[in-house]
Amino acid sequence: MSTPDGLDARTDETGVWVDLPRGAQDRPVDLVFDEQRIGSFWLERDTVARGAERFWAWPAPLRPHLVGRTRLSLVDHATSAELFAEDVVLGAPDDPQQRITVADGQGNPLGLDKSMRLMRLFAxxxxxxxxxxxxxxxxxxxxxxxxxxxxxxxxxxxxxxxxxxxxxxxxxxxxxxxxxxxxxxxxxxxxxxxxxxxxxxxxxxxxxxxxxxxxxxxxxxxxxxxxxxxxxxxxxxxxxxxxxxxxxxxxxxxxxxxxxxxxxxxxxxxxxxxxxxxxxxxxxxxxxxxxxxxxxxxxxxxxxxxxxxxxxxVQREEVWDPYYSRAKGRSQERPSDFVRWVRRRERDATTAVDVGCGTGADVAFLAKHGVHAIGLDYSRRAFARKQRKLARRGLPATFRWANLTEVRSALVTGALLSREPGPRVVLARHVADATNADGRANLLRLARMALGGQGRLYLQVLSAPAPGGNPLGVHPIDVDALVAQVEASGGTVVARHDLAGERPGPTDPGATPYLCRLVVQWPQ
The missing domain is CATH 3.30.460.10 (Beta Polymerase, domain 2)
Structure with a gap:
């Protein structure tokens, strides 16, 4: 649909499509739902070419609200002229008359700020x-x-x-x-x-x-x-x-x-x-x-x-915080096979530290089994929901922020953990393969301090590309080089398991191992 100004556009479940005339001047437009300004974008600068059209994808924070009917319009920000308008239905509303609402839990209208976050705007x-x-x-x-x-x-x-x-x-x-x-x-x-x-x-x-x-x-x-x-x-x-x-x-x-x-x-x-x-x-x-x-x-x-x-x-605001703000990142609630495997081997451990705990699913699993579980992660947003939930239930779980690429953070965290009661165990699932050489050195330093010679460090890393794609932020590493780094830190790899999948045990003889688990100890 177009207006007398000549801007042709359409919308679907993925975003806004604009047929921008050749040579048209780029300009910012306001996205409006039922007279509520939702956000703004430039017709060319903020869109991508898809064939003859320009495409602006729905920002992730807005997508959960896109269920229902609305009068959608694009308005020239400078002149307030309406360039495009149509009645649209997005999502699958239960009520065909349901209107799209972009608001918080108290009904306050929300809009996209310059960082594409839904916020209460000053307007x-x-x-x-x-x-x-x-x-x-x-x-x-x-x-x-x-x-x-x-x-x-x-x-x-x-x-x-x-x-x-x-x-x-x-x-x-x-x-x-x-x-x-x-x-x-x-x-x-x-x-x-x-x-x-x-x-x-x-x-x-x-x-x-x-x-x-x-x-x-x-x-x-x-x-x-x-x-x-x-x-x-x-x-x-x-x-x-x-x-x-x-x-x-x-x-x-x-x-x-x-x-x-x-x-x-x-x-x-x-x-x-x-x-x-x-x-x-x-x-x-x-x-x-x-x-x-x-x-x-x-x-x-x-x-x-x-x-x-x-x-x-590095990567926290660009990768990890946005990831854990999305439904996919928040949905990782099942404990991993890795933590179950560690638990079977460490029945006597009274304290467990999960480095790179993410959403805290493994921390919750350990706490439910009576282990004093401590989750560490670079992104507080990752474990915030689980932290509140476990606190309400009174389970023995705590969470702390830690940054493996900052020496001060690793030393302070290691010193605090060294005071925890033993015997202890430290877990790091897809951490060594998601950080750099300095981060791996600090991971080993933190684990050695936390264990104090009273327990073991369990690592899981990618040793080859994973079938179906690697987890976000994870890349295969040279396991032999990691073993050498452990030995240089004074530790010993007491067990090594190469797996062709997440679950240990019998596998297809033709499957290629792509996961490696290491068990590390330091002397008292």
Whole structure:
């Protein structure tokens, strides 16, 4: 169906298809269901070519809501002109009159933010709902100032204040930033951790993103638990580096002394030349609204920021957190054959540590058998649901975040686990083959510390490509090289099992082994 503007489009269960005329100017459009804006995308930049058409796939967070009937339209974001509209039915609704609803459990409308997450957007929140957020911003700015840095509103929050004096309608969160007086990465990291400790002492829960960025949680007056991102920055050799996207030539006078700008009627601190920072963040076109803006950080800036501050977060936000947010990732509730095999061999173990526990299905299996089970994973999102469920049932299970590619995390976690009662066992199913050489070294270091000579480490890895495809993030490794790495750590491989499938036992004589299980011990 097309409109007088000439945009031909159609929708199906997979997404939106647009027949974009040759030479047509690319532009952002709003996706609207029954007059509710759901999200935005650029007709060419954010779509892929499929034959003569352009295709925009339904984002994963939106798909569970796509059951029912709606009037779907595409609206030019700049002019509000309706470019396309039709009544559609998606999914298989029980009631043919059921309308598609994109809302939270309380009925609050949700929309896609710039990261394609379904959130409560500012456009759908009243001034009454925004006041607690503004109170939180002022509260955290004061806390940061008392901790020793002069912070200011940043990114989309700064953009909205300068461009329109209020929150951007298609935004969903608030960002703060500060520029350190230090000019060396090591010094600004030390300062960032000092700030975190000071904020924790003030009673604020804090979670860290990287060596120079963290989130502060504030309990708002309406009961909402709000997280405010704090991005640290510093000037070095005439360049401003500000987490998480900026590496741009800059002058000190463009930051200090701080000025103010009005945000929803409140005067909040901003850099001395806020337009300079906005140009560094969004480019010279920052004054033109773009509801589907995507940061295009130069490769050199990304390499520096990763190397200095966040190199140990590799693949978490790109792979593991999104995976465990999807139904497929959350559905892994059955205990593995591996944990059953380990349990049969370790009947006397009173404490078990599952490294790379994922959703926690194996942790739950061990806890149900009376074992004090501890799950470790890089993604808190992976085990969050199981952690709540097992806590409600009072089972002997705990979960901790751990990062095998960060030496400090491995050492601290290993030290804590060494205090657990024995005899112990450590399990690592598809961990050594899902990390790098440093991660494997830290896995062995953590296991040796946790066991303290009182138990064994059980490993399962891919030794060849798996029939039907490898598990997400897993790749076959050289088992002989892994054995050599174990021996270099002071350990001994006391058993090795090469399998042609997940279940041990008789297999087709013609089947090629692709799984390997190792049992490792260290001397007391």
């Amino acid at each position: 759908d929140r009243s001034a009454e709902h925004l006041d607690p957020l503004l109170d939180s911003i002022e509260d955290v700015l004061t806390a940061l100032r008392s901790a020793g840095v002069h912070a200011f509103i940043a990114y989309g929050t700064l953009l909205g204040a300068v461009r329109q004096g209020g929150f951007i309608g298609h935004d969903s969160d608030a960002d703060l930033g500060y520029v350190s007086a230090h000019d060396h990465p090591a010094d600004v990291v030390r300062e960032s951790f000092r700030l975190q400790r000071a904020l924790v002492d003030m009673g604020y829960p804090v979670t860290r993103y990287s060596g120079l960025a963290f989130k502060i949680f504030v309990q708002e007056s309406d009961g909402t638990r709000r997280g405010l991102d704090v991005f640290g920055g510093f000037l070095r050799e005439g360049v401003l580096y500000l987490m998480g996207e900026v590496g741009h030539p800059f002058e000190r006078e463009w930051i200090w002394p701080l000025g103010t700008a009005s945000l929803e009627g409140r005067d909040l601190p901003v850099p001395a030349r806020p337009e300079r920072l906005l140009a560094a963040m969004y480019g010279e076109s920052w004054r033109v609204p773009d509801p589907a803006y995507q940061f295009e950080t130069p490769a050199g800036t990304r390499r520096r920021l990763n190397g200095w501050f966040r190199g140990t977060r």
